[in-house]
Amino acid sequence: MSEHLSSREISEWATGTRSQEAENHLHKCAECREELTLLHGTLSDFRDSLRSWSTAEGVPPRLVWLRESPHRTHRVRWALVAMAMMMLVAIPVYRAREQRRLMDTSAEDAVLLEQIDANVSRTVPATMEPLTRLVSWSSTNPAATTKSLTKR
Amino acid sequence: MEPLAASGFLTGFASEAVELDDFDAVVRLHWPAVFRFALASVRDSDAAETLTQDCFLHAWRGRGRFRGESTVKTWIMRIAVNLVRDHSRNRRLQFWKRTTAQALDIQTAGERLADEQISSEARILREERIRAVWHVSASLPEQQRTAFLLRFVEDMELLEIAAAMGLKEGTVKVHLFRAVQTLRERLGGAQ
Numbered sequence: 321m322s323e324h325l326s327s328r329e330i331s332e333w334a335t336g337t338r339s340q341e342a343e344n345h346l347h348k349c350a351e352c353r354e355e356l357t358l359l360h361g362t363l364s365d366f367r368d369s370l371r372s373w374s375t376a377e378g379v380p381p382r383l384v385w386l387r388e389s390p391h392r393t394h395r396v397r398w399a400l401v402a403m404a405m406m407m408l409v410a411i412p413v414y415r416a417r418e419q420r421r422l423m424d425t426s427a428e429d430a431v432l433l434e435q436i437d438a439n440v441s442r443t444v445p446a447t448m449e450p451l452t453r454l455v456s457w458s459s460t461n462p463a464a465t466t467k468s469l470t471k472r
Numbered sequence: 473m474e475p476l477a478a479s480g481f482l483t484g485f486a487s488e489a490v491e492l493d494d495f496d497a498v499v500r501l502h503w504p505a506v507f508r509f510a511l512a513s514v515r516d517s518d519a520a521e522t523l524t525q526d527c528f529l530h531a532w533r534g535r536g537r538f539r540g541e542s543t544v545k546t547w548i549m550r551i552a553v554n555l556v557r558d559h560s561r562n563r564r565l566q567f568w569k570r571t572t573a574q575a576l577d578i579q580t581a582g583e584r585l586a587d588e589q590i591s592s593e594a595r596i597l598r599e600e601r602i603r604a605v606w607h608v609s610a611s612l613p614e615q616q617r618t619a620f621l622l623r624f625v626e627d628m629e630l631l632e633i634a635a636a637m638g639l640k641e642g643t644v645k646v647h648l649f650r651a652v653q654t655l656r657e658r659l660g661g662a663q
Contacts, residue, residue: 331656335623335648336630359652362659363624365598366605370625374508377517 325352334359492535492544499528502545505626506552512609512621513556523559527552542635549628549636553618560614601659608655615639616654619647 325333329342333356346353444452492498506527510520530551538547609617618637622628630648634641 327653327656331649331652334652335645337645337649359656359659362601362605365602366609367625369602370508370512371504374504374511374520377511377520 324349330355330359334363492538495532495535498531498544498548502548503528505545506548508625509549509552509621510556512625513617514559515610519559523552523555526555530555543632546628546632546635549622549626549632550638553622553636553638556618557614604658605655608651608658612651612654616647616651619644620651620655623648 325342325345329339330352332338333342333346346356503524507520507524510523510527511517514520514523527548531548534551538544542550609620612620615637619633622633622636623630628636630641630644633639634644637644639647
């Protein structure tokens with residue numbers, strides 16, 4: 321081995337690749353030992369500064385989503401099942417109500433049409449209807465009725 | 473020679489045995505590491521927070537596929553690595569990444585040291601070195617930066633990093649070696 325560890329040997333030692341030869345040299349050579357100690361110190365300081373920084377910047381773990389996610393999934397599933405059940409019940413009820421409404425409407429229409437037919441088929445206007453009760457109304461022929469009224 | 477090998481330098485932490493069933497505990501335990509990794513990668517706390525949340529959401533949804541072939545941390549970091557990579561490939565966000573990396577983070581990064589009893593001169597030198605590492609990590613190619621952050625910030629073992637990045641251990645070693653070489657070249661003046 322030369323007088324001191326080579327740059328390569330120092331880097332190898334620092335990364336954990338250590339030969340017996342290098343170790344023997346380090347026992348004897350204060351200069352190489354000092355260089356490695358300084359490197360060690362610098363790396364330790366870097367680690368400490370990073371740890372300090374990350375502690376200052378770091379937020380506490382947010383575990384809420386981790387704990388709640390299975391329950392939340394269950395809740396969503398239950399909500400979907402409940403919604404499906406509600407739809408299964410609501411659809412027939414809605415259909416029945418709609419059918420009833422249609423039937424009511426058609427019954428009302430029928431009554432209205434009957435009233436219209438009745439009005440249209442009158443022989444005399446509604447205001448003259450009391451007169452028809454005073455005379456015999458054997459015929460629907462207005463001329464014949466007039467004649468019988470004249471004879472009297 | 474005591475300091476380097478025995479002091480914990482470059483040795484990984486034992487992975488925590490956390491049951492995936494207790495997902496709240498998994499989030500509490502790994503959230504800081506994922507957020508840190510995302511923050512160092514994208515240099516934007518809002519984006520990092522979103523990525524971290526996405527990471528745990530993916531993990532939650534995919535927890536049934538976790539076979540225990542790696543540690544929970546490695547598995548979660550793999551999700552984080554993929555999310556950060558996808559985020560970084562969004563060209564629209566690249567602009568903001570560059571902007572924030574230059575403006576906010578690096579300027580203040582060196583000031584985030586623990587308040588230790590050291591001289592002003594030593595403190596300034598130390599802050600300069602930290603800023604240099606920030607600059608280097610920002611300028612590294614994506615895979616080198618990821619390997620670098622997982623190794624030197626998250627203290628992950630090479631095999632864990634390989635699993636998290638979906639690479640071979642040898643490839644991770646190469647990325648790390650190049651990242652450290654670049655860093656040492658950049659620190660040359662500072663040191």
